Amino acid sequence: MAHAPGITLKPLVKLPRDPSACWEWQGAIDAAGYARKQHRDRAMTAARWMWEVLWGAVPEAFTVACLHGNRTCCNPHHLVARPQAEANRSGVGATLTAQDVAVIKRAKRGRGLQTATQLATQFDVQPAAIRAIWRGATWGRRGRPGTYQRKETAAHG
Structure with missing residues (x-):
């Protein structure tokens, strides 16, 4: 109308x-x-x-x-x-590359209280997005080593 x-x-x-x-x-x-x-x-x-x-x-x-x-x-x-x-x-998830995610996952090992906030600023995402990657809620590892996919779009089976 x-x-x-x-x-x-x-x-x-x-x-x-x-x-x-x-x-x-x-x-x-x-x-x-x-x-x-x-x-x-x-x-x-x-x-x-x-x-x-x-x-x-x-x-x-x-x-x-x-x-x-x-x-x-x-x-x-x-x-x-x-x-x-x-x-x-074109959303926030599209701004992270597999290389970015690898850096974020490596940073989890030595994280301090402000690590998620610092990484969020560096990669222009929300701190919650960094924590979701650390938890494996997004960008989980599937298939061949080194291949990252979002869990929501990955084939389940």
């Missing part, structure tokens, strides 16, 4: 003077920092809601996100609809 008369955006977003700036969401924000909206008895991100209000339904298996990663931005000019697989490849 394209824009329907009567839908008011002003109370829901903070409109800046510069039209190219982010439109900050004024409604609910979830624990992960995403702007959220209830629409037609369905919870969705504010970015997806904005897309659907202005341009119609988002194709199946697509996600809507801000081009620059601001989770509370819903400026239509900043939004992009893309396949979920493409969005996953």
Whole structure:
């Protein structure tokens, strides 16, 4: 459904003077920092809601996100609809290489209280991502030695 008369955006977003700036969401924000909206008895991100209000339904298996990663931005000019697989490849997990993970795993042996924080800063990820690698929750070793795969996408068998 394209824009329907009567839908008011002003109370829901903070409109800046510069039209190219982010439109900050004024409604609910979830624990992960995403702007959220209830629409037609369905919870969705504010970015997806904005897309659907202005341009119609988002194709199946697509996600809507801000081009620059601001989770509370819903400026239509900043939004992009893309396949979920493409969005996953550009996410935080895509920033780590097998060599990065090897360094992170070696650092576990001599870790101190601040090691996860220091590594997170070095590799531009959250400290929780470092700890997940150390626990083996992500980037578990499977197959040939030296080959790393995310456990979620690895074949189970």
